[in-house]
Amino acid sequence: MDDVDERIVSLLREDGRRSYASLGRVVGLSTAAVKRRVERLESDGVIQGYVAMVNRGKLGLELQAFIDLKFAGTARMEDIWKAADGVAPVMAAYAVAGDLDAVLHVRVRDIGHLQEVLAHLRAKPDVTGTRTRIILEARDHDAS
Incomplete structure (x- = not known):
């Protein structure tokens, strides 16, 4: 290149x-x-595809949060996605080292919607704990 x-x-x-x-x-x-x-x-795989950048705020998904997950035993990426299955507002999932096993980035309509997402995650048998951080302001690295 x-x-x-x-x-x-x-x-x-x-x-x-x-x-x-x-x-x-x-x-x-x-x-x-x-x-x-x-x-x-x-x-060559340098360009892997093209996407439409969607303003999720215009879709009513204005509140963002990071949800930390703790799993019983070892969590692999497949386990993390399985726990997030059915949680439509999951933007990204990360397997992490340390006290927690995973971090989910979610976009939701409001606090009530966030509570629904948390209830869904907490109902998963392998999820033993959550911690949530609401994002007050964000700027993407690529943004000017």
Whole structure:
């Protein structure tokens, strides 16, 4: 991967719908050359896909929280996802070292919805404890 590839990837991270022609104008290549590079980056697994960034606040999921989970015994990633199965607002799950076994990042409508999520998680037979931290303010690393 050279500097031009890195610039193309950076531009696509900003706007995954950007046209090959637009990319070419910025990096100084023809549309066909940019298309070949993007296809190579995709086939090499550098670019793994394209997603729509959704404003979950507009969907009514305005409250974010981290839910720490403690499991009976050793928890693998499959166990963590199994516990989170049916919890629609789980944004991400992390297996962690230390006193806890996992951290879930959730987005919910309100405190009542968060309580429903916690009740669902606490009802799982392998989950022995939870701790919740409500996120007051957040900014993604990629955000300007």
